[in-house]
Amino acid sequence: MLKIYADPITVNCRKVLAGLDLIGEPYELVHVDYFTGQQKEPAYMALNPNASVPAMVDGDFVLWESNAILQYAADKRGNDAVYPRDLQTRADVNRWLLWESSSWFPSCYVFLVENCVKPLLGGSADASVLQAQEAQFHKLASILDARLAGRDWVAGAGPTIADIALAAPMHLHGWQQLPLAQHQNLVRWMTRSVEQLPCWKKTTVYQGFTTTPPAA
Ligand SMILES: N[C@@H](CCC(=O)N[C@@H](CS)C(=O)NCC(=O)O)C(=O)O
Structure with missing residues (x-):
């Protein structure tokens, strides 16, 4: 299952959480507290060197940039209605x-x-x-x-x-x-x-x- 490192209150994290729900792709949320600055901690920055949320992990594959995560998840799920192939x-x-x-x-x-x-x-x-x-x-x-x-x-x-x-x-x-x-x-x-x-x-x-x- 996709692991999503995010704080659901931020713009780009809400985008990914709502988008994954629209896509129908299940995920596990790993909470990264934005207001206490957990996105700047070395353990998280090993995943996303931008020190920003969100980030996604799928097996060995790590991806950041919220819109790239949505494109990946829609293609992985094969949901052509929400990310058309035409x-x-x-x-x-x-x-x-x-x-x-x-x-x-x-x-x-x-x-x-x-x-x-x-x-x-x-x-x-x-x-x-x-x-x-x-x-x-x-x-x-x-x-x-x-x-x-x-x-x-x-x-x-x-x-x-x-x-x-x-x-x-x-x-x-x-x-x-x-x-x-x-x-x-x-x-x-x-x-x-x-x-x-x-x-x-x-x-x-x-x-x-x-x-x-x-x-x-
Ligand atoms: N282009 C990036 C932007 C990510 C971004 O700016 N995230 C904000 C929260 S919405 C953040 O974590 N900023 C880091 C900070 O303010 O310390 C994406 O779409 O994922």
Whole structure:
């Protein structure tokens, strides 16, 4: 069985845990505590020299980069519905995975750090940092919003690993205070498609970075 070294509260770990559930690939979770910095300990860095989570071990094979883990797991399971084999559909999914990792995650991450992480650690958001990121965020969100016009899912008729990857950086969109008002296709896709998936519900992260639902 796959071993996944992760902290389920982080963007790229939730991505992998939700994605593996969508794929239908079983895994054993090895908890690496992000806030105490276990990803920087030598034992973990022997697996992932980037000192970041997640990492995957399958027998003797070690893999890091969350999107590569999803591609590997989908191919291992042979789940062509969530990672289609058709040449152009697969290229399209791969394109969104690369765009997510190189552009979308870094932009959404600024909002996560400023509006969630810093206040939680006793600091406060830096308005100038948020303001400096705003134009880039809107440029990227507009690209994804345009793609989602008239579609329930990013590629094809059903959910693929691209939907999970793209949703992960905005998983705490309310708490992150992502400026989404002018991107209504994106909001509809996130709230009515992705957030209704069982794999997404099972991996919910709540405000305060906890997987325990707040007391009613
Ligand atoms: N491109 C990598 C990014 C991994 C990454 O940045 N992980 C974050 C958590 S979401 C992390 O562990 N950062 C290390 C740190 O902040 O010390 C992937 O997709 O796996």
